[in-house]
Amino acid sequence: MNFRRALRPGPAIGLSIIFLAASLLLTPAVENKGLLGDFYGGLVALNIIGIVIMTTLTAINVYRLIRQFRAQVLGARLALRFVVIFALLAIIPLSLVYYFSVYFLSRGVDSWFDVRIEQALDDALLLGQTSLEATKTDVVIRLQRDAAQVAQTTSPFGIIKLLEDLRGEGDFSEMSLHSLSGRVIASSSSDAISLTPSAPDDTVFARIRQRKTYAQVEPLFDGGLQLRIAVPVISDRMGDPVRLLQGLYPLPLRYSRLGESVQSASDEYNRLKFLRQPLKLNFVITLTLVTLMTALIALWLAIYSTRRLVAPLRELAEGTRAVASGNYLKQLPVHSGDELGVLVSSFNQMTNQIRLAQEATADSQQQTEAQRTYLETVLTHLSSGVLSLAKDGTLRTHNTIAESILAVDLTAFEQRPITTLGDTHSQLAPLSSAITRHTQHNDQDWQDQIVLASPYGRQTLICRGTRLPETTETLSGYVIVFDDVSALIRAQRDAAWGEVARRLAHEIKNPLTPIQLSAERIRAKYLKHLAGDDQATLDRATRTIIAQVDLMKALVNAFSHYAQPMQLKPVTTELNRLLQDIIELHRQNKKINTFELDLDDTVPLVHIDPAGIRQVLNNLVINAADAMVGIPNGRLTLRTHQATRSKDRSVTLEVRDTGPGFPQELLGSIFDPYVTTKTKGTGLGLAIARRIIEEQGGSIQAENDPAGGALVIIQLPVSLDTKPTGPLEGITNTASSH
Amino acid sequence: MLLASTITTADFKIVGGGAQITDQHLSSHATLDLSLDPRSATAIANGIPIIICIDLELVQNKLWPWSTTFLEWRYPVKLSYHSLSRRFTVTDQRKKSTAVFHTLGEALRQLDRFSVIEALPATIAKKQNLVVRIRARIDTESLPAPLRLISALLPPWNEQSQWHEWPVQ
Known part of the structure; x- marks a missing residue:
């Protein structure tokens, strides 16, 4: 809805002026002034229509205002308060004025009438009537005298001549002689163009038939009064019928005017007296209509003015709310140059300044955030x-x-x-x-x-x-x-150990064969020439030399093997199946009482070298079996599951025994070369195992199970393939204990 | 004064009538039965004249529901009381005459017989199915202003007879 369009003043003011003019025109109309008096009814109807329209408009506006107030629309409370105040300011004085106006109007109309005035008017009218009666009596006497003369006249022409003379002498305007049957016998008139005399009515004839006189004052159409006098004409001659002599006597102008004046005043007074209640009613209706119309127009204009007054305040409040909610782009239209307009302009400037500051802050924050993100990225990577x-x-x-x-x-x-x-x-x-x-x-x-x-x-x-x-x-x-730097140090150490092993193998392995050959030659050449204790001593010495050389050869081979680079061929392997195969080879190991496989069927395929893993597990199983010698019910548990420690996608293999576990002091270096708890071990088994696992991208850790026993945890990388690609059959058992 | 002794309630009736066209002249006559409410009679006695208006219309009936009105005449007659002579007067504006009566009843009876002759245009006089309509009513527009609003809303001031019609011979 276009709020501003709804507040355009033209139609509102035009309508108000029309209805106000209609109500104001009632005042002269009720006084019957000219044309307005003729349109009084129409004006009343127009005012009633206006009141209905204004009432409807006001009711609609008040309803909308109340609805907005209930809906807690911004500015509705203020608008309602203004309307109530304006309405009270307009209606209360208007009601008082209306009440006292009606009161004084009623009293004013009543004060028009006074018993003495009424009596005076009645007396004046009576006086006029009495005066007329006197004149009438005088004229009757004269006409009776004339009738006597007419009765004496027998000639028709004589009668006409007589009537002419008598009319002139008596100042009658017309004199006529009629038979009782109504026939005109003779007449005389001052009006030359009048052909027939004014005929007496039945009442006149009835009076004459009774031998009585008829005398009556009559008003004339053109104004003025005349006396209509009729007297019987009775002849002394036997057989003559009774006739009717009528004379129309115009009252003197002075009499007529005085009489008309008295009558007019009396009639006017009586008319006003009769119209007193209707007059009051008309005045009250007029006053009520004017008051109602004025009140409604005032109320409607109050609502209209309030809406105009509140509209910029409402917009300002909405703008403030928008700014409070973070909308700094809000700009309000400036409709006027008054204080409200200045306020709205200031608000727009304020929001503009806030917006600029906000944008600057946002830019700064963005830069800071970018720098922080950049720093975090650097630190993260x-x-x-x-x-x-x-x-x-x-x-x-x-x-x-x-x-x-x-x-x-x-x-x-x-x-x-x-x-x-x-x-x-x-x-x-x-x-x-x-x-x-x-x-x-x-x-x-x-x-x-x-x-x-x-x-x-x-x-x-x-x-x-x-x-x-x-x-x-x-x-x-x-x-x-x-x-x-653990891995770096370990790599450095491994490299050093590899170099040591390689040099050791190279430097020691070469002399061992001549030593062994020499010992065998000594044994072969001199043993048979000796006897007794010497023979036994030589035999024992050469055997010891040969055996120790073999042992040293094995040791050197082990070092050599450790020093050599791993030749691993990782393939996609089903780990659980590989583990079952490996365990089957160790079922006959008497050192292990129970093999327990806790294999998760859902573990994915792994990308490993099966031979390498087999070597690692053989070492771990043999180590576990050795560790559980003398321990009843020794149990080895293999468990596979999805890795939980590592963030990378991998499979965890846990090897757990029920032996004494790792010595605590060796836990940090258990995978270093030459670290062993066995009396005859080389200390290379776990070191090699770690190399095999790490070469394949896995990891191996050793810890003690809180429930007792050693626990080795191996993480193996998951394969991207969905089917095994490496055959498990034909893999040789390379198990060896170091 | 003698108010209408026979007057009890206002009632305007058209009892009968007739009309004929002769030599392009419409001759109409009607018998009326007029009586006034006591309030109207009192108003007359208090100097408030009442104009009784007799409306005459010449219409042509057709097949469709509405008819065509060719000519209409209005004959106002003023009833008033002349306090100086204590007589009721009937003033015919058309005849420019004033008649005087002792009682209002006599004055009303004066109006019982209505007759009029009006000249017609030749084009209308030749038309067929002509009908004369007549009614009598109080002319409320001529009442004093204070009574005018009331007369528009309340009896007896808005008294009027039904339209009475008869074919033109």
């Missing part, structure tokens, strides 16, 4: 863990790599002192201690190598710290960057 600390040592932020390296959820430690990290996770205590120490000393730049004893092995971190410049309180603090 760093291979180093990053921690930022407040000046008081509180952890402020971290990157995801830091969580990955430390294997803890650092979010839980944000806004908490870094020492709580070590308190909560004991393996991280060296890290938190080192950081705390440097921050307490307020070191500018520092670097430490920190070794963490995690449950999954020893973890070496290179940790560097930097104190941030103290520009602001919020930006000051420390940045800690650390790298997990």
Whole structure:
């Protein structure tokens, strides 16, 4: 809806003026002034129509206002309040004026009438009538005298002549003689063009038949009064019929005017007296219509003015609400140049300024956000863990790599002192201690190598710290960057061990064959020439040499094997089936009382070298069997399931025994070469196993089961293929214990 | 004064009548039965003249429901009371004459016989199926202003007879 169009003043003011004019015209109309008096009824009808229209318009507007008020439309309450105030200001005085107007009008009309005036008018009228009676009596006497003369005259021409003379002498306007049958016998008139005399009516004849006189004052059509006098004409002669002599005597103009004046005043008074109640009713109706029309127009104009007044306020309130809700583009139309217009203009300027400031802030925030996102991206993709600390040592932020390296959820430690990290996770205590120490000393730049004893092995971190410049309180603090160099160190160590093994194999293996050959030659050449204890001693010595050389050869071969690069051929393999095959080979192992397979059928295919895995598992099974010697009901459990520790998609294989477990002091280095708990072991079995697993992209960890026994956890990569591609048959058993 | 002794209620009736066209002249006559309400009689006695208007129409009946009105005449007669002479008067504006009566009843009886002769245009005088309609009514427009609004709404001031019609011979 076009709100402004609804508030255009033209139709409203035009309609109001028309109806107001119609109601004002009632006043002269009720006084019967000219044409307005003739249209009084029409004006009343027009006013009633106007009142109906104005009532309807007002009712519609009030209804809409109340509906808006109930709907809690903005500005409706204020508009309703204004309308009520305006209406009261208009209607209360109008009602008072109406009441007193009706009262005084009634009293005013009543005051027109007075008993004395009425009596005076009646007396004046009576006086006029009496005066007329006197004149009438005089004229009757004269006409009776004339009738006597007429009675004496017998000649028709004489009668006409006599009537002519008598009329002139008596100042009659007409004199006529009639028979009682109504026939005109003779007449005389002052009107030359009048052919027939004025005929007396039946009443006159009836009076004459009774030998009585008829005398009556009559008003004339053109005004004035005349006396109609009729007397019987009775002749002395026997046989003459009674005739009727009528004389029309115009009253003197002075008499007539006085009489008319008295009568007019009396009639006017009587007319007003009779019309008193209708007059009051008309005045009250007129006053009521005018009052009603005025009140309705005032009420309607009050509503109209209120709506015009409230409209910019409503728009202003809506604009304010829009700004409060964050819409700074809101601009209000300026419809006037008054104070409200100035207010709306100021509001528009304000929102414009806010919008500009908001845009500047948004740009700044956007830039800041972009920089922060860029920094987060950089930190996220760093291979180093990053921690930022407040000046008081509180952890402020971290990157995801830091969580990955430390294997803890650092979010839980944000806004908490870094020492709580070590308190909560004991393996991280060296890290938190080192950081705390440097921050307490307020070191500018520092670097430490920190070794963490995690449950999954020893973890070496290179940790560097930097104190941030103290520009602001919020930006000051420390940045800690650390790298997990465990793999690097392990690789370096493995390479060193490989080099050692290779050199050892090369340097030791070469002399072993001549030693062995020499020992065999000594044995073959001299054993048969000796006897007794010498023979036995030589025999024992050469055997020992040969056996130890064999042993050293095996040891050297093992080193050589460890030093050689792995020749692995990963294929898509069904792990559960491979495990079942491997276990079948060990069913006869008396050291293991129970084999338990807890294999998840839903695990996906893995991408591994079956021979390598077979070697790894053979080593693990043999190690477990050796560990469970002397332990009743030794049980080996193989379990597969979807990986839960690693974020990568992998399959977890757990090998668990019920032996004594790993010595705690060896847990961090159990996969290092020459680390073994066996008296005759080479200490290379688990080292080789780790190489096989890691060469295939997997990982291996060793820990002690809280329920007792050793637990080796292997993560194997999942294959992208959906069908096995590597045959399990024909794989040779390369199990060997080191 | 002698108000109409026979007047009880207002009632305007057309008792009978007739019409004929002779030599392009319409001759109509009707017998009326007019009586006034006591309030109207009192108003006359208090100096308020009442004009009784006799409306005459010449129409042509046709097959369709409505008819065509060719000519219409209005004959006002003023009833008033002359207080100086204590007589009721009947003033015929058309005849320019004033008649005087002792009672209002006599004055009304004066109006019982209505006759009129009007000249007609030749084109109308030759038409067939002509009908004369007549009615008598109080001319409320001539009443004083205070009575005019009331007369439009309330009896007896808006008294009028039914239309009475008869074919033109």
